[in-house]
Amino acid sequence: MENYEKTLRKLVIDLFNVNAVKFGEFKTKVGILTPVYCDLRVVVSYPNILRVLSDLIEEKTKNIRYDLICGVPYTALPIATALSLKIDKPMVMRRKEKKDYGTKKLIEGDFNDGDRCLIVEDVVTSGGSVLETCQDLQNSGIKVSEAVVLLNREQGGETILKENGINMIALLTLSQLILVLKEENLINEDVYKKVLKYIKENQIKTKHEMNRLKLSYSERIKYCKNPVSKELFKIMDAKKSNLCVAADLTNATDILNLAEEIGPFICLLKLHVDIIEDFHENFIKRLQEIASTHNFLLFEDRKFSDIGKTVQNQYTKGIYHISNWATLITAHSLMGNGTLRAIEQSMSPNKKSGVFLLAESSTEGLINPEYTKATIEMGKTHIETVTGFVCQSPKFLDEPQFIQLTPGVQINESADDCDQRYTSPEAAINEKGADVVVVGRGITKSNDFGKIAEKYRRLLWESYQNRISIE
């Protein structure tokens, strides 16, 4: 084809002139405002544009081998038809609404099992419509691995299609299109910048990005809105530790000795401060020094669960003054949003703080999947406060910014005599979806805290590395 670039440029101007690309403020399907709207339906009225489109597609796909063409219904159907006529290759058509009478075919037209099909689409944002069409074609025995599109909105669709085995070829990207329009003085600098900003800020998350279980801790930092989550991920990455030790001892000196010994191997030290028989402020001061020396965070497992006002008093007052020293705390969701709001109001402005919401228990209690899901939904409405969830299963939480904390882990035991159930370190990470694992008596009952903590750290870290490396 003679001068592909020149033809493409003219196409952009024509699309602008027939209002197939508009600038202003438009609401997208999912309710967000976009400064650019591309509606290619109108090209059906312009045979000259259809002709140019088929020329450009022919040129762009000349190295691809295929037997059939299929347009994604409806807008791309005339484009696919124009291409089919131009290059003399047969088309098939996907039914958007399945017939409930007659043959119930998904795909209309003549084809053979194993035929290779080129998908034609007008605009790709998330790639969803292309994928639906591919699925029906594949279910009918047709092979699909290539899609040609007029406009790539550059919001992640290309990667999503790639994840699903489809190679996308675009005549134009949205940034190329607006550059031409700016150079032709059809849009001003301000509109141009607004669209670029929109593209950058509205990237659709791919399956990989949405799956916390497949991302490394350091990759997840950028998604975190709670400052403690960020800090915790950094510590975990730096120390190669996803181990939280439950220091459930009742003597302050014993806890300090334990903390000294296990300090190098943990990312969190979890306390039940109200079981300590000789609690005093110096104990907290010393613990903070050890935490700072060994770079771990202090975590009070108070499981706040009263009305907001009482929670505020429990969190900030009494003899423990938890809010002064605990970087992390736990809370129940059963009293509703008020608990989190009360905690937020009482958090010290000079210190990073975060909350783990209890979504599931390691014992067989009354918590059911509905409760777990509702707890996670509640947490998502407090993204700046919630670090993550105490949970036992990988199926409830995808979002990479939240950390799953899983207690009930021991190498040797499977239960205690009070309904606690244990799983192995490997299963906690790989089967239960834990990001940070809580080990209590598995370490505190041993006679060499440091040695056994290092063993748990190594097993947990290796399991995590295994989890993210397996496709």
Ligand code: BMP
């Ligand atoms: P151990 O490993 O010794 O069983 O200790 C587990 C720790 O985790 C305890 O401090 C307990 O309060 C806490 N925990 C739990 O075991 N299951 C849960 O569902 C939630 C917890 O906080």
